[in-house]
Amino acid sequence: MPDPVQHLSAESLIGDWLDHPTGRTVLIDLLARRSPDARALYAIRMLPLSTLATLSNGVITTEHLDLMVEAANRLIDQPSVHPATAHLFPSAPPPAPNDWREPLVEGRFDGKTVVVTGAGSGIGRATALRVAREGGRVLAVDLSTLRMEALLERNQDLDVSGVVADISTQSGVDKIAAEVGNRLDGLAIVAGIADDMVALHEVEDELWESVFRINVDGPFRLSRALIPVMLSRGSGSIINVSSQAGLRGSIAGAAYTASKHAVIGLTRSAAFIYSPRGIRVNAVIPRPTKVALESNYGSLGGAGPVPSLSLTSPDIESAQIASPMTYLLSDDAANVTGAILPADEGWGIA
Known part of the structure; x- marks a missing residue:
């Protein structure tokens, strides 16, 4: 896992975002608003974050990614201590989509x-x-x-x-x-x-x-x-x-x-x-x-x-x-x- 104080960018791997406690929270929050299944990210973790603009067919724009990078790095530099939001960090990763097993x-x-x-x-x-x-x-x-x-x-x-x-x-x-x-x-x-x-x-x-x-x-x-x-x-x-x-x-x-x-x-x-x-x-x-x-x-x-x-x-x-x-x-x-x-x-x- 990368150092928690390490800054993230649009060229950071999706896996680095998912492994970063703050980056993961920001990334999944964005995807949850624009896609029904943020867990799909786990299948493309070796790609840079910037590829989402292409893979999403415009649902996620470069402007969205820039705002997300800014928000993630701001939270990395100044972690929230407000009691209403403190429980959000660090966040636990959801399971990867193909990890599901049929519960017979x-x-x-x-x-x-x-x-x-x-x-x-x-x-x-x-x-x-x-x-x-x-x-x-x-x-x-x-x-x-x-x-x-x-x-x-x-x-x-x-x-x-x-x-x-x-x-x-x-x-x-x-x-x-x-x-x-x-x-x-x-x-x-x-x-x-x-x-x-x-x-x-x-x-x-x-x-x-x-x-x-x-x-x-x-x-x-x-x-x-x-x-x-x-x-x-x-x-x-x-x-x-x-x-x-x-x-x-x-x-x-x-x-x-x-x-x-x-x-x-x-x-x-x-x-x-x-x-x-x-x-x-x-x-x-x-x-x-x-x-x-x-x-x-x-x-x-x-x-x-x-x-x-x-x-x-x-x-x-x-x-x-x-x-x-x-x-x-x-x-x-x-x-x-x-x-x-x-x-x-x-x-x-x-």
Whole structure:
């Protein structure tokens, strides 16, 4: 660690800033105001601080860095002794993003059957595997035969079976329901598609109808078909995946934004109606991840992975969101229903 009295500059390594008790506090404070994941710095600690202006695509400017250098060196020369701020120095470093380890709860889903849609990749895949590793029987649903084959081939030691089906069609839903039979404890509806930031007056019918067919009709049709199985047993848990676009208007285009608002409405209505009958219904709001949504319309999802401001690996990103998903699916959340749970590292409060 550098000498605590050593001054810092824009050409000091990010690692030197992170290792310096005062520099770390100033650096993470700045990043916390302009990025959802300051921990990403730990993956680029061997680069000079000045590179943040380029890597952030203008979110952090050279003027921000100059002010930060000035503030850090002023605090180094004149440490705060004010009782209201003295606890800030020195600060403890947060864990590096890829240091996270999935906290499996052995046996949490023993004897339970859970359906997970969108299970071939991303959050759906991570949720399906987490439930199976914790003892559950998983019926994985995905639209892609190749993704489904890969999931089953790589996890033959787990109790995972697969159905290739489109949840937005009645035939696809009937296919899933036939596999479920008369036992279902949990349903995680993850599958969805993006739009392409199209403004309301530019949205074509085909885009609107496709986004709503997958993002709203799919959860509606599948829930409608499988809720009676849960009602027959007097218990069950349903998790819908919404989005920051379900809470505000600045995340996506009109079609996707409206569809994710609809998912939250569907969640709250079902939670109110079915809570007295033993079924819990909640929604999770993930942060953007590196795993792309399905899209045929030139959207961020169709063009490649959704941009993420985190340098965390895609598998860890998805598993971190699967963690609250599986909590809500499990009996640990026995008294939680109607919750709209952000799993976004504070991304949505900026």
